[in-house]
Amino acid sequence: MSANSRPVGVFDSGAGGISVLKTMTRLLPREDFLFYGDDKNAPYGTKGPQEVRALAENAVRFLLDRNAKAVVIACNTATAAAAESLRARYAMPIIGMEPAIKPASGCRKGGIVLSMATPGTLKSEKYRRLSEKYGEGVVPLPCPGLMEFVERGILDGGELRDYLQRLFAPFQDQKVDAVVLGCTHYVFLRSVIASFFSKGTPVLDGNLGTARQLQRRLTEEGLLAPEGQKGTVTILSSGGEAFEKRLKALYDTPLMEELPGPEALQ
Ligand code: DGL
Numbered sequence: 001m002s003a004n005s006r007p008v009g010v011f012d013s014g015a016g017g018i019s020v021l022k023t024m025t026r027l028l029p030r031e032d033f034l035f036y037g038d039d040k041n042a043p044y045g046t047k048g049p050q051e052v053r054a055l056a057e058n059a060v061r062f063l064l065d066r067n068a069k070a071v072v073i074a075c076n077t078a079t080a081a082a083a084e085s086l087r088a089r090y091a092m093p094i095i096g097m098e099p100a101i102k103p104a105s106g107c108r109k110g111g112i113v114l115s116m117a118t119p120g121t122l123k124s125e126k127y128r129r130l131s132e133k134y135g136e137g138v139v140p141l142p143c144p145g146l147m148e149f150v151e152r153g154i155l156d157g158g159e160l161r162d163y164l165q166r167l168f169a170p171f172q173d174q175k176v177d178a179v180v181l182g183c184t185h186y187v188f189l190r191s192v193i194a195s196f197f198s199k200g201t202p203v204l205d206g207n208l209g210t211a212r213q214l215q216r217r218l219t220e221e222g223l224l225a226p227e228g229q230k231g232t233v234t235i236l237s238s239g240g241e242a243f244e245k246r247l248k249a250l251y252d253t254p255l256m257e258e259l260p261g262p263e264a265l266q
Contacts, residue, residue, distance in 0.1 A: 004223055007032040009063030010072045013042040015150050016184030017074030018250045023207040030225040032232045036062055037247050039239030043147050045118020049081040056082035069223050072214055076182050080124035093217040099182030100204040105134045107202050111175030113138040117182030147185035156192050168196050181205040
């Protein structure tokens with residue numbers, strides 16, 4: 001197998017990374033992708049940075065053992081905790097994510113931006129630096145317990161809406177100009193989250209930016225899949241077969257319709 005034919009490894013604590021995977025397969029249809037959901041150890045977002053670093057290290061080793069030519073950390077929490085140390089240790093391209101507060105801050109029209117993410121992401125040094133630059137009017141909104149809905153396959157319904165109602169209640173009298181989905185799991189909840197805000201309020205994620213960054217890095221390193229390769233997707237989970245089935249079902253969910261179509265990605 002030539003170096004370029006090898007798969008791109010992708011991991012997350014679980015289902016969230018599937019939303020990133022979906023965007024990447026649209027942008028780079030020739031690539032083989034190997035996805036690893038660490039469902040057994042989810043959630044990452046309420047664990048300390050050291051523990052998340054160790055879990056991310058295991059995930060990267062899992063992907064390298066299966067011949068990955070590059071790794072995408074499809075998780076904001078793991079990127080914040082581990083991207084730097086992973087890049088220091090491994091030579092291959094390692095692509096991470098960050099909450100899309102930069103584009104969101106450009107949507108401000110006198111109101112606020114809600115930056116939804118895990119407690120781990122929002123407490124991180126990486127987020128502090130990002131928010132020093134682009135954080136004016138951006139309100140960090142930790143959402144412990146929200147990713148679990150997606151892990152359980154709950155993408156709408158009373159229990160989820162009650163959770164969100166409580167979460168957004170303090171902001172109901174404020175003008176919200178944009179909402180940031182700073183955790184890859186929340187991308188599956190975009191429609192239900194959007195329904196709490198005025199019609200047309202941008203609800204932004206970092207998935208396309210990450211996919212484009214992967215494309216750039218593979219191009220720079222001469223690692224793009226060869227012409228004519230028919231891309232494949234393999235989905236594995238540390239949680240065993242039941243989780244693998246759930247991840248595959250999410251990969252096929254029509255809820256991804258908000259993604260830009262292939263024409264927009266050219
Ligand atoms: N999907 C992950 C993120 O983007 C983490 C969710 C979790 O494990 O808490 O932050």
